[in-house]
Amino acid sequence: MTMTGFRFDMKTYKKHPLSFLFMLLVWIAAALTAAVFLAVVGYVLIKGIPQLKPSLFAWNYTTDNVSMMPAIITTVEMVAISLLIAGPLGIFCSVYLTEYAKRGNKIVKAVRLTAETLQGIPSIVYGLFGMLCFVTSLKWGYSLLAGCFTVSIMILPLIMRSTEEALKSVPDSYREGSYGLGAGKLRTVFRIVIPSAGNGILAGIILAIGRIIGETAALMYTAGTVAQLPENVFMSGRTLSIHMYQLSREGLHTDDAAATAVILLITVFALNGLAEYIAKKLDKNKL
C-alpha cells in the first residue's frame, strides 16, 4: 500500500470508525497467525540446527550416539509400504464409487459414510485397533508391517476423498468423446479419466504421506519403538516422529530431538515442494 493510498484510507476511516476497527482486527489476526507460524519454525530451526552433527546420521543407533538414520530409513519404508497398500485400494475404490456404481446405490452410501466417519477418528483409536488386530490376533507382534497396515487404514479415507473429488471434476465430455470413438468403459476410465484426474489424486497422496510422517500415536502400539533398522517387515522399527518423541520423553537427548525436528521440518517442506513441482509439471503437459 502506498503512503498516499494509506492517507486516503485514514480519512475515510475517520468517517467510518467501525471499518477502521475491523481493519485493525483483520491486521492483528493476520499478524498473529504469521507470528505463530514463524515462531514455531524459527524456534525449531534455532534450537535444532546447531545440534545437527554428522554422527546423527551414522548407520547404527547406539545409546551413546542416538543416530536418526535408522529412523529416516524406517520412515521411508513405512511411507512406501503404506502407500502401496492404501494407494491402489483407495484409488480403485473411488473409481468404483464414481465411475461404476449406480447413483443412490446402498453400498455406495455405506462406503461413503464409513470413509467419512473414519476420517474423523483420533489416530490413537487406529493404534488400538491395529494392536488388537494385527499385533495380537494375527500374531505379527510389534512390527513394521502392523504399523503399515494401521496407517494404511488411517490414510485410506483421505486418499479416497481426494480421488473422488478429482474424478468428479473430470468433465463428462472427455468420457463422451472416448465412448464416441468406440472405447469401452475400462479403457475410458484408465486412459482418459484417471490421467485427467492425476493432479487431484497426487494431492491426496501427498497429504497422506504427510499424515504418515507425522503419525505417532497409531504407530507406537503397532510398529513399536525399536531404534534399530528393522531387518524385515516383521520386526519393530521407529519412524522419525516416534524417534523424536522417545528422545524428548527420556529427557537425556532433548538436543538430539531438536535436531530431529529440523530434519522432519525439512522433509515436510521438501515434500510440499515436490508436490508443487509435480503438479506444475503435469499442468505443463496439459497446456
Next chain:
Amino acid sequence: MPENKISVNGLDLYYSEFHALKNVNIDIAPNEITAFIGPSGCGKSTLLKSLNRMNDLVEGCRITGAVTLDGVDIYKDMEITYLRKNVGMVFQKPNPFPMSIYDNIAYGPRTHGIRRKSDLDDIVEESLKKASIWNEVSDRLKRSALGLSGGQQQRLCIARALAVKPEVILMDEPTSALDPISTMKIEELCCEIKDSYTIVIVTHNMQQATRISDKTAFFLHGEIVEFDETEKLFSTPSDKRTEDYITGRFG
C-alpha cells in the same frame, strides 16, 4: 447394399416419463449431408445420439422401434464398439482429451488395436490433413491439444473421429461454440469430405443447413414434421409449421 445408410423405423424414446421422440421414421442416404433443424428441446440431438447409442449413457432412457445401419439393427444385432467405430461423433463443445495432439488422434486407432508406430503416424497425418488442420499443427504434434484455439480444437475432434475410419459422422451443433471464420472452415470441411462419408448434422442455424446440407429434417415436439431436399424444404415447405419456423415466426 441397401440404398439407405441409416434407417430409423418407428422409433420412440423416453427419458423416464418424458416422451422425447414420437414414432420417428427417417432414411439417411449415403454420401450426403443431412441436417436436423428445429427449436431447442425438439428431439433433434436425441435422435442424433440414438444413431450411435450415446443415449445408453443416460439413466432412465428407454427405446422402442428400430435403427438400422446398412440393414443391421444397431440395438439388437451389433456390437456397440463396432457401431461407434463406424458411426463417429463430433460434439457441440470441442472436447479434445488433455493429451498431445498426436495422442488425441491416435487414441481411437489404438482403441481398435492398431499399435505399430508407422501405421499410427500415417493415420495421424492422414486424418489431420482430411480435417484441414495439418498445416497448422504438423510442427507441434507432441504439444497439448488444449493449447489450440476453439476452432482448431473442433477440427482436431473431427480429425479424431475420422481416424477410426467411420462411415457415418454425427455432428451435434459442431459450430455453435465457434466464431464465424472457424464455422466457415468446418462447413467447408464437411462439404469436402462428404463424398467419402455420410454426415448427419444437428444445427440451430438455419443458414448453415441451407449452406451445406442436401436434405433437411424439421423437428418439433419430438416428431419429424417434414423431411425433404434442403432446397425444397426452405423454398416451398409443405407443412405450415415448417413455414412458420423457417420464416422466423417462432423458435
